[in-house]
Amino acid sequence: MSFETHPYTADMARPRLSERLREGCRSLWQRQMEHPFVVALGNGTLPSANFQFYILQDALFLDELTKTFAYATTKTTNHEEMEQFGTFVLNTLLVEADLHHRYGERFGLSPAEMTTIPMAPTNYAYTPHLLTIATVGTLPELLTAILPCAWIYAEVGHHLLDTVPPAPDHPYRDWLLTYASPDFDSVGTWIRERLDQRAPFLNAQEEARLHEIFLTSTRYEWLFWDMAWKMEEWP
Numbered sequence: 243m244s245f246e247t248h249p250y251t252a253d254m255a256r257p258r259l260s261e262r263l264r265e266g267c268r269s270l271w272q273r274q275m276e277h278p279f280v281v282a283l284g285n286g287t288l289p290s291a292n293f294q295f296y297i298l299q300d301a302l303f304l305d306e307l308t309k310t311f312a313y314a315t316t317k318t319t320n321h322e323e324m325e326q327f328g329t330f331v332l333n334t335l336l337v338e339a340d341l342h343h344r345y346g347e348r349f350g351l352s353p354a355e356m357t358t359i360p361m362a363p364t365n366y367a368y369t370p371h372l373l374t375i376a377t378v379g380t381l382p383e384l385l386t387a388i389l390p391c392a393w394i395y396a397e398v399g400h401h402l403l404d405t406v407p408p409a410p411d412h413p414y415r416d417w418l419l420t421y422a423s424p425d426f427d428s429v430g431t432w433i434r435e436r437l438d439q440r441a442p443f444l445n446a447q448e449e450a451r452l453h454e455i456f457l458t459s460t461r462y463e464w465l466f467w468d469m470a471w472k473m474e475e476w477p
């Protein structure tokens with residue numbers, strides 16, 4: 243292999259890979275903002291039964307997302323990346339310990355009780371999608387699979403906060419502030435940077451696979467709101 247082989251960078255006007263991925267499912271992103279669950283979460287009219295369902299499912303989801311970040315540490319030898327993935331492991335657990343358990347207390351549920359409920363069907367399908375890629379996929383595939391999680395939540399958080407600035411007594415204020423925070427923005431920004439950095443080294447087939455993965459995760463993100471709106475049950 244020759245070190246004179248540089249990645250293709252001549253076409254500077256071409257959008258970054260992360261932008262191309264998002265562009266590939268633009269209407270689905272827009273539809274998330276308009277989903278009745280998301281709208282009601284933002285304006286505070288979401289029934290607490292739906293929110294409780296959501297937060298309990300999300301606690302289970304975040305356990306699996308934590309594991310996905312942990313697998314990511316095994317797919318790089320770059321110390322800055324290993325450290326960042328380790329930080330994500332810790333921060334995801336902290337979001338759960340803090341935000342989720344505070345809401346759990348409000349519902350009269352202990353952290354132990356929160357993990358005894360079974361995963362609803364969509365959650366049960368989404369999390370193995372992430373973990374399969376985390377275990378058998380490449381690092382760009384893993385980054386792509388988790389990117390919609392970080393990116394969509396930051397966008398939803400900002401969108402809702404901009405649409406209806408939450409009053410101090412808004413029931414879901416803590417949730418909104420968590421995901422509309424600059425700290426949370428930086429998760430998505432960092433994942434996009436790392437993915438875009440690797441983009442020039444991917445062939446067409448590898449990139450096509452990333453589009454497929456990104457679309458699947460985005461679809462599951464939409465389905466996750468829908469699951470909580472319908473309080474999805476097993477037959």
Ligand SMILES: Cc1ncc(CO)c(N)n1
Nearest residue numbers: 300303304391392395466
């Ligand atoms: C389902 C889901 N996706 C993304 C996030 C944020 O990472 C979350 N908490 N839950």
Ligand SMILES: Cc1ncsc1CCO
Nearest residue numbers: 330333334337391392429
């Ligand atoms: C992606 C994600 N979701 C909740 S926490 C977290 C990453 C670390 O803050």
